[in-house]
Amino acid sequence: MSKSALRNGRPEKVEDVQAIRAHVRCRTLIYNWPLPREVNMRRESRQASSEFRHLNDKTKKFLVNGTDIPFVDWDLGETYAGLLPISKEANETRELFFWYFPSENKNASDEVTIWLNGGPGCSSLIGLVQENGPFTWFKSAYRPVYNIYSWHTLSNMLYIDQPAGTGFSVGSPNITNEEEVAEQFLGFYQNWMETFGTKGRKTYLTGESYAGHYIPYIGDAMIKSDQSEDYSLSGAMMFSPYIRSKPNDFQQQVVTKPFLEQYNNVMGLYPGVGDYWDRIAKADEECGFAEIRDKYFTFPPTGIYPPGNESTACQVSRIVYEGLANISPCSNIYHISQGCPNPSDPLLWADAGDNASVPISFDKKTWHGYLNIPQMREAIHIPAGQKDWKECVDNNPFGPDGDKSDDPFTSGALTRVIEKTNNFIIASGNLDYRVPTNGTLMVLQNMTWNGGQGFDEFPNKDFFLPTAYSDLSSQSAAGKIGDWVAQRGLTFARVYLAGHELPEYAQGGGYRLLEQLLGRVPDLSSSIMFTALPGDFSQVPGSNTTNSTTSW
Template sequence: MWLVILFSLLLRLAAAQPRYLNDKTKEFVVNGSGLPFVDFDIGESYAGYLPNTPAGISSLYFWFFPSSDPEASDEITVWLNGGPGCSSLAGIMLENGPFLWQPGTYRPVRNPYAWNKLTNIVYIDQPAGTGFSLGPSTVVSEFDVARQFISFWRRFINTFDLHNRKIYLTGESYAGQYIPYIASQMLDKKNDTYFRVAGIQINDPYINDLTVLQDVPALAAVNEHPSLFPFNDTFMADITAHADDCGYTSLLDDALTFPPESSFPSVPYNSSCAVYSAIINASTALNPCFNPYHITDSCPIPWNAVGGPIVGLGPTNYFNRSDVQKAINAYPTDYFVCKKGIFKTADGLDTSPPSSLGPLPRVIEQTNNTIIAHGLLDFALLSKGSLISIQNMTWNGQQGFEQEPVEPLFVPYGSSGGGVMGTAHTERGLTFSEVFLSGHEIPEYAPSVAYRQLGFLLGRIANLSVA
């Protein structure tokens, strides 16, 4: 018996030893018991800055959380928030980090669905100028974003001796642009020492023109949720006529055919066809607290410890505190969770094609492990817009899905619910899932679903539709 007890103690001691602490990494150590307001130990982590030169002229901020899962020993997962210009630390605090400070709550709490329980994960503020990452930003395209990320990434891999690891790139919203372009450039290097991309996941992603992601599917979403969009008959008739006259209704019907019959024409923006903005304006008139990122929200809007647009109310901007910045090795910064002007172009817009019209199909082909997930309560970017984009893509020799995505997305019962929580469909290396009760940020609104999908991406789960 005493041998069993001794062995157990030795295992605990081994687990407690920092696995990545050495002379190269000691300057990045974060005291897991020293974060302001967090009254528990968040575990081993490392944060700080590494240059993005020569592709850039500055440095990127990262926060790295090693995993205790033995199956994670040969992998590293990246999380990127979107924007463009939104800090990935929002993902830590609100979505999938080891501690959460959720909107309207008094204190941070442990996250039972922290992604570092499954995988080694690093959160990166990029491009330069985002979050804690030092400016100035010099990017005008996703090609610039990817080049600067790769320059940073080589240093990150060398610093923490993560060579030859499988790399999983994950994120949400505008990361639907960032990630396919970064993954594509990594794969083009054909260098497994630094760039062994094994899969990507993009949630509620920006992968096409906003006309496709918003205007075309907007009326269908309104019709699916009449209690959340209680418009009068006159307004409904008006937006229905606009959707019909502008070709949105027929395009949606044609696009959501399985298999698709042909490629779809481009849908240029037309101000007279602004169905989406009309719905937003009408919704805000009916519900002053209407939140397109989670359409069931109503007044009052809960304050948010991270701050920022839409949900950025309340007295606290946690990462703007000097004691917090010191604790996580950030330079003294006037921190904003989202910043404008990241792309240095005349109109402030990204000059690259949407990823579904650019590198995304190639990344699917080269990894055969890509997930596009979407919350059905998200009206900022609409699920049917993602599905239209998929049906217009050609990868692994065929266009779109052959079968309609209707298989159940099953999650084992746990602290945040379980059972069938959406749909999940896989063809030719691409999985598309819809999450019934989630808004734009799936790990925040449906953490058990996000955790399960991560397990699928990492190869821990063979099928999302069965127990």
């Protein structure tokens, strides 16, 4: 294998092309499909269940009626939602909102998996509703659908809006750095564990984007805490994580030109289309990015990178954004294959100028986002008169100067969590330009953990998904969807046709990655059937499973 890291992730064999075509079909969504018989049986049995294992005097005020969620026409079963303070102070006004989905999976009895979205200041309910929760309302869809690949079938899932003021959470965060974020988070989590009786259970941290800052710092605080046994941090997983901010050239700028060379058929910044390509190529050369790639982005790495370049002239991503705004106004840097028409988003507001985001089946004059429907707010215990939910806060929660922390690469927080847990996964979608896959990999090649720098090999093992429901293929591809590498407690995985929000664009891939984190499958190349889907897969052709009959 060549040491050069300018790998583009394109298929090299006919069977790879066939698998990727199947992956493309996973985004051609059919929203009112007939569910498999086993799933309908499972839905009916959930509706009949009255054995709530987490219900007690402390939790009963948070219990959600699983039949009261708007437009969800099945019973969600046992679930809890509400607000808890970030400290035990009597006058504490800062409270974080949570939505908890206990799992019926017998293997999940001693664990809690936390999901965090990024921003900073973006709600984790985005992940719940559009990525990995028990119901999914896809963009442009008529209504929510049952999510076969809900993470709560694998683990007890806890979605948290944080820091304070994010989503349904309330109060002013009064934070300037990640250490303060972690302190407030652990204050909330202590209160939550006491309420639900989970102290000492394994904790897994998961999230995406700016959670690449949150998770290493929160995990590091758990490790250093004198209450570390309460948290029992056992692993972490981050999707398209923002882990290198000062300088940011290694995670985005250095890899921009080869990214465009690979995907310009989609992005359209060709030579001769304005002067964008010429400016990008000039900056790439003058800022030394080409030399850095050739010399340092190798496997194994050749040494520590030189100091970064933060000059304005070297911010080539700004040229990309400028060009896309002028020649392709519908472009999406979070998933570059998406363009006009912009899909309607049920989570967004129907403010002036944003009516196009309202699902076509609803009145644009009265639509204020799915989570702000009065029935929804009442169901999940949002106090009357509390602020409306928004996907992301209007102002940076760290204040006008932003997050003053060193990034988790520089501070060592990321390294310490990897070395403590020896169970850390970082995964990226190749069609994400906001946090490019090779940019993240380039940062990791400059990082030392467990006695070695970077990976010895470029991701070269097949990331494989089994075939589950042939009549529900629109929620997951099958076969080879990407590749991966793992060394010294850290796994890095790529999904070829996913974007920034990997569990949204590749639900089966996100599900398999969580199985790997929880230790339910040997590795990402395994052909074993998904371990917690309802039904008997013993007769599924090509499943090659040793765990074919599953029950929750």
